[in-house]
Amino acid sequence: MIDDAPAGAIELIGATRGEIVTPEKILRGHKVALCDIAANEAVVKYGVHIGYATKSIPRGARVHLHNLASDLDDRSGTLDLHSGAPTDTASAYV
Amino acid sequence: MSDAIPSKSWQGFLRPDGRKGVRNLVLIVYTVECAQHVSYAIGNGEEDTHVIGFPGCYDNAYAIRLMLALARHPNVGAVLSVGLGCEYTQPEKIADAVRASGRPAEWFFIQESGGTRASVVKGKEIVARLRAQIREETPRVPMTLPDLTIGCECGGSDGTSGLAGNPAVGAFFDLLVDAGGRAIFEETVEMIGLRELMLTRAANAEAKQQLAAAYDKAERYCKSVRQWSVSPGNFAGGLTTIEEKSLGAFAKSGSRPIQGVIRVAEAPSGPGLWILDSVPDEHFMQFGYTNPNDTEGIMDLISAGSQIILFVTGRGSVIGAPIAPLVKITGNSGTFRTMTDDMDFDAGRVLTGQLTLPQAGRELADLVVRVAAGGASKSEGLGHREYFIMYKHQNTPSLSEGCRA
Numbered sequence: 352m353i354d355d356a357p358a359g360a361i362e363l364i365g366a367t368r369g370e371i372v373t374p375e376k377i378l379r380g381h382k383v384a385l386c387d388i389a390a391n392e393a394v395v396k397y398g399v400h401i402g403y404a405t406k407s408i409p410r411g412a413r414v415h416l417h418n419l420a421s422d423l424d425d426r427s428g429t430l431d432l433h434s435g436a437p438t439d440t441a442s443a444y445v
Numbered sequence: 446m447s448d449a450i451p452s453k454s455w456q457g458f459l460r461p462d463g464r465k466g467v468r469n470l471v472l473i474v475y476t477v478e479c480a481q482h483v484s485y486a487i488g489n490g491e492e493d494t495h496v497i498g499f500p501g502c503y504d505n506a507y508a509i510r511l512m513l514a515l516a517r518h519p520n521v522g523a524v525l526s527v528g529l530g531c532e533y534t535q536p537e538k539i540a541d542a543v544r545a546s547g548r549p550a551e552w553f554f555i556q557e558s559g560g561t562r563a564s565v566v567k568g569k570e571i572v573a574r575l576r577a578q579i580r581e582e583t584p585r586v587p588m589t590l591p592d593l594t595i596g597c598e599c600g601g602s603d604g605t606s607g608l609a610g611n612p613a614v615g616a617f618f619d620l621l622v623d624a625g626g627r628a629i630f631e632e633t634v635e636m637i638g639l640r641e642l643m644l645t646r647a648a649n650a651e652a653k654q655q656l657a658a659a660y661d662k663a664e665r666y667c668k669s670v671r672q673w674s675v676s677p678g679n680f681a682g683g684l685t686t687i688e689e690k691s692l693g694a695f696a697k698s699g700s701r702p703i704q705g706v707i708r709v710a711e712a713p714s715g716p717g718l719w720i721l722d723s724v725p726d727e728h729f730m731q732f733g734y735t736n737p738n739d740t741e742g743i744m745d746l747i748s749a750g751s752q753i754i755l756f757v758t759g760r761g762s763v764i765g766a767p768i769a770p771l772v773k774i775t776g777n778s779g780t781f782r783t784m785t786d787d788m789d790f791d792a793g794r795v796l797t798g799q800l801t802l803p804q805a806g807r808e809l810a811d812l813v814v815r816v817a818a819g820g821a822s823k824s825e826g827l828g829h830r831e832y833f834i835m836y837k838h839q840n841t842p843s844l845s846e847g848c849r850a
Contacts, residue, residue, distance in 0.1 A: 352683075353608065353796040379779065380604020380683035380759065399639065401689035414685065421686035423637060423664070424673035435680025 352377045373411045381415060384408045394419050402427070455818035457588035458522065461547030465592045466519035467752045467817040469583055470495055470768065471575050473525050473568070474512055474539055477502050477532035483555055484527045487568030494572055495767035497744075497832050504533035507709065508834055510841040512539065514710035514748035517546045520768050522579030524548065525571050527564070530556030542844065549578055590810070591625035593817060594713065596721070596746030596754050596769075597697045598631065600739035603682025603759030605793060607693020609776030609805075610757040613792035615699035616806025617755075617813070618718060622701045627713045629749055630697050631721035631742055633663040634674040638688030639695055640664075648702035648717070655706040659722045666724050678760050697757060711842045712750040721749055728838035740764060740833040743771065753816055755809075763787045765829025770822045772812060789823050 352361075356377045360370050363385075373383050382396070388408040393400050402421045405428065408414055416435070421427035429439040457465040471491070475484040475498030488496045497515055499508045516524045516539060524543040526536035536552040543550035551571050558564040597614050599606055618628040636643055640660050647653035667673050673687045684690045704717040713719045723745045739762065743754055747769045754771045756762065761780040765771045775781050778793030790812060794800040800808070816822050 352604070378683060379777065382604065382683060382685075396689060397692060399642065399688065399692045401638065401692060402686040415683070416680060416685055419685045421673070421688060423667070424675065424687050425671065426673070427675075427686055430677070430680055433681075435677035437677065 352379050352381055352383075354379050371411050373413065375413055377413055381413065384410055384412050384414050386410050388414075452589060453814050454587045454589050455814065456585045457592065457817070458519075459584040459586040460519050460522075462517075464519040464750065465586055465588050465752075466521070467588070467593075467819070468520040468768075468770070469493060469522045469579055470520055471523050471525065471572050471579070472497060472516055472518075472521045472768065473527060473572070474498055474516055474536070476526065476528040476534040476536045476539070479529040479532070480527045480555055483561055483564045483568065486561070486565045487525070487527070487572060491569065491572050491576075493576060495830055497767055497834075499534055499834060501534075501836055502532045505836045505838075506841055507837045507839050509534060509539075510710040510844070511744065511748050511834055513542050513844060514750075515744070515768055516543050516550075517548070518747060518768055519750060519752055522548060522583050523575035524550040525568060525575065526550070526552040527568060528552070528554050530554035549575055551575070588817065589624075590621060590814070591716070593621065593752055593813070594627040594629065594750045595621060595813065596629045596631070596743070596749065596751030597757065598739060598742050598746060598754065599635075599694055599697060599757040600742075600764075601682075601758040601760040601762045602679050602684065602690060602693060603777060604684060604693075605682075605776035605796065606757055606759040607690075607696050607776075609792040609795040610759060610774050611693055611696035611776070612802055613774060613776070613790070613795060613805035613809055614697040614755050614757055616802045617809040618697070618699035618806075619701055620806050620810055622699070622716070622718050625716050627716055627750075628699070628701075628718045629707070629713065629721050629746055629751060630718075631723055631746060632674065632694060633659050633720065633722055633724055634667055635687070635691050635694040636660060637664060637667060637673065638686075638691050642695070643703075646698070646703045648704045652703055652705045656703060656720065659706045659720065659724070662722075662726070663724050665727075682760050707749055708842060709745045709837075709839055710748045719749075721745060723839075725837050726839050738833060740766070740831045741835060744832065744834055753813055753822075755813075757792075761787070763824070763827075763829065764831045765822075765824030765827065767830045767832050770816050770825045771829070772816060772822045773824065774809070786827070787823055 478500035526539040528536035540550040540552040774790040781791040
């Protein structure tokens with residue numbers, strides 16, 4: 352997203368043109384699926400494989416830490432969806 | 446206006462090895478944390494005087510070579526090295542290596558100079574003398590874009606960094622390389638996932654081999670230490686995986702061929718676009734840590750001779766650097782508005798269609814030339830001189846090939 356977008360129709364101005372409908376608010380810099388993606392399928396952005404879907408992602412849905420994980424970084428599935436903060440070292444603070 | 450950038454000229458400072466600086470600084474170098482307070486007290490309030498050093502008492506070949514590269518940097522005219530008196534790292538040898546490059550240099554131990562107050566008085570006298578000497582003796586020469594080596598780092602990245610901030614630098618790097626200058630980018634740990642894409646950019650077979658080796662080492666390193674170069678702020682800014690962050694980070698490289706891989710404290714051997722490998726080499730102490738924060742990466746880029754650093758930050762950062770002015774670019778216009786005192790360039794205008802990427806590259810070139818000609822970048826004007834180096838093992842180039850004369 353090049354700017355914050357409310358839920359609803361979003362205009363696509365990149366290589367893919369047209370419109371996509373998202374059920375939730377998407378913040379600037381975040382992203383949505385341009386097509387349906389099956390669980391365990393590769394997620395591709397600008398032609399680069401950026402990880403795999405940890406669950407099925409419908410077209411228009413937000414794509415982030417709750418449904419996309421790195422192929423390499425094994426901490427990638429342990430982060431808080433909203434703040435991005437780590438959860439696997441929580442015990443070190445208590 | 447902007448089409449004439451490659452021929453724009455300004456006055457620089459000629460060094461004995463033929464490189465040209467955009468500043469004429471006295472550099473204070475401390476050789477252990479115990480000498481840090483005195484060194485900053487000497488530098489405090491002194492014009493054109495910056496401070497670097499190494500905190501460890503046990504010496505480290507990597508850190509010594511890095512400090513020598515900084516002490517013989519084109520923006521540095523003279524050096525004062527300050528030690529406590531017990532440490533392994535030798536201020537006298539630092540002064541010797543600097544003198545061998547044709548620059549004036551002095552050194553002393555605090556223990557032999559009467560403690561804090563007397564050392565600060567002595568240090569300030571030396572700084573004043575060195576500064577007067579280089580202001581008087583350093584030849585002024587005209588500089589143009591091909592005389593510049595520019596390093597780029599990104600930090601506090603968000604989803605706009607790959608869409609606008611880094612591509613704007615990429616557009617400028619294309620322009621700089623076409624003019625015959627040197628462009629350096631680093632963070633091979635932020636090229637993870639892009640092996641094939643990187644290799645297609647190699648200028649020749651040797652460069653391709655160097656790129657493959659640097660990539661493979663970075664991936665082994667990250668797997669080995671379970672540290673991938675992606676942080677909570679990146680996630681909050683919309684980036685989900687290291688592979689996705691890499692895609693955006695690599696955009697700062699522009700589109701020109703990559704000539705090869707240099708190491709910390711090594712200057713590129715010719716013009717063009719280069720990758721700096723700052724990942725530790727495999728060693729008996731294992732890998733250790735690679736750059737634990739943005740500042741160490743920036744010091745590495747300066748050690749390769751970058752006279753100016755471009756720092757791309759989507760979420761916003763306030764840091765500066767000693768030795769080389771640091772110019773901040775954000776692809777996030779919201780960040781530009783909320784941190785306007787700290788941000789030099791709003792590349793977010795590319796996202797709203799106010800500016801094309803080539804226009805952003807040319808505007809950035811204008812800004813770089815203004816800073817090179819003596820105009821303070823935002824962080825420089827605010828007095829930001831964040832500095833950090835650490836113990837690391839990397840097979841270092843020889844002093845003559847790496848740090849030049």
